[in-house]
Amino acid sequence: xxxxxxxxxxxxxxxxxxxxxxxxxxxxxxxxxxxxxxxxxxxxxxxxxxxxxxxxxxxxxxxxxxxxxxxxxxxxxxxxxxxxxxxxxxxxxxxxxxxxxxxxxxxxxxxxxxxxxxxxxxxxxxxxxxxxxxxxxxxxxxxxxxxxxxxxxxxxxxxxxxxxxxxxxxxxxxxxxxxxxxx
Amino acid sequence: xxxxxxxxxxxxxxxxxxxxxxxxxxxxxxxxxxxxxxxxxxxxxxxxxxxxxxxxxxxxxxxxxxxxxxxxxxxxxxxxxxxxxxxxxxxxxxxxxxxxxxxxxxxxxxxxxxxxxxxxxxxxxxxxxxxxxxxxxxxxxxxxxxxxxxxxxxxxxxxxxxxxxxxxxxxxxxxxxxxxxxxxxxxxxxxxxxxx
Numbered sequence: 001x002x003x004x005x006x007x008x009x010x011x012x013x014x015x016x017x018x019x020x021x022x023x024x025x026x027x028x029x030x031x032x033x034x035x036x037x038x039x040x041x042x043x044x045x046x047x048x049x050x051x052x053x054x055x056x057x058x059x060x061x062x063x064x065x066x067x068x069x070x071x072x073x074x075x076x077x078x079x080x081x082x083x084x085x086x087x088x089x090x091x092x093x094x095x096x097x098x099x100x101x102x103x104x105x106x107x108x109x110x111x112x113x114x115x116x117x118x119x120x121x122x123x124x125x126x127x128x129x130x131x132x133x134x135x136x137x138x139x140x141x142x143x144x145x146x147x148x149x150x151x152x153x154x155x156x157x158x159x160x161x162x163x164x165x166x167x168x169x170x171x172x173x174x175x176x177x178x179x180x181x182x183x
Numbered sequence: 184x185x186x187x188x189x190x191x192x193x194x195x196x197x198x199x200x201x202x203x204x205x206x207x208x209x210x211x212x213x214x215x216x217x218x219x220x221x222x223x224x225x226x227x228x229x230x231x232x233x234x235x236x237x238x239x240x241x242x243x244x245x246x247x248x249x250x251x252x253x254x255x256x257x258x259x260x261x262x263x264x265x266x267x268x269x270x271x272x273x274x275x276x277x278x279x280x281x282x283x284x285x286x287x288x289x290x291x292x293x294x295x296x297x298x299x300x301x302x303x304x305x306x307x308x309x310x311x312x313x314x315x316x317x318x319x320x321x322x323x324x325x326x327x328x329x330x331x332x333x334x335x336x337x338x339x340x341x342x343x344x345x346x347x348x349x350x351x352x353x354x355x356x357x358x359x360x361x362x363x364x365x366x367x368x369x370x371x372x373x374x375x376x377x378x379x
Binding site: 170 | 224240
């Protein structure tokens with residue numbers, strides 16, 4: 001992880017000097033994570049892919065504004081978060097709570113149509129948008145509370161509240177599946 | 184430590200500092216309820232992680248976008264081979280321009296080696312040197328002869344002078360003797376004449 005951060009910092013420095021090749025490497029490193037984060041937020045592959053392109057485009061255009069290259073990940077996911085919310089706001093302008101009714105993935109479109117994965121998808125879809133995003137950032141992307149607060153632009157206490165509530169809900173929803181898995 | 188003072192979820196998510204982690208671990212070790220809750224949280228966490236990441240259906244088309252294509256000078260500036268080629272081309276142009284604008288160089292033809300002339304020159308040089316040596320030797324001999332002649336002349340003059348002085352002294356002595364004899368003679372003659 002340390003090596004990866006060092007290399008990312010070098011790539012960022014080169015990209016800031018105009019090296020498209022360095023930025024392409026950076027994109028190839030992060031595109032899968034960003035794509036999956038957006039996919040689980042918006043629930044549509046094409047939208048997630050378009051958003052991913054927009055995210056990396058904006059990141060490149062604003063790369064010189066990144067004050068601390070070591071915080072590239074949280075900065076990138078903050079752009080992704082804003083892009084996702086812009087899309088959803090556009091699609092549902094009257095919605096007061098974005099992602100309050102997330103779409104559920106079509107089970108047949110998943111690469112791993114296992115029972116547990118389906119159950120997890122279903123459980124995630126039952127969360128509110130804020131709760132699900134907190135779970136995505138913490139469990140799937142491994143960000144710290146402070147980084148999540150930066151990405152979501154809210155206090156750490158709010159992040160913890162959303163995440164803890166989501167975990168309690170998931171724990172309850174997934175308990176039968178876990179029990180069956182344990183048998 | 185009570186169950187409410189432990190942030191069990193933060194502990195399960197690895198968000199506690201060292202001290203908090205130690206305290207939570209110690210509490211969980213002694214509290215069955217919290218241990219069960221921690222187990223449920225871990226199972227939930229593992230269940231969530233069973234959801235695998237998908238590969239993007241296609242690569243992010245970043246590089247192919249026209250607006251990301253660097254300007255020609257940016258590409259050249261970033262490319263060492265291109266910079267090298269450009270430098271070489273610039274250097275070639277400079278050499279060509281210099282070659283065309285520079286006045287034609289004066290060709291100095293190398294003198295043709297002439298063995299006979301060289302031999303003549305060497306011989307002349309040797310002759311000059313020999314003549315000089317010879318003249319110097321002759322002059323030395325002449326100088327020595329002259330010195331010897333001068334010494335001989337001086338010795339001869341000195342001998343002649345001594346001889347002349349000796350002759351003069353002898354002549355003077357003879358003249359004195361003759362004078363004395365004349366005096367005696369005059370005296371004798373006078374005596375004779377006075378005699379009756």
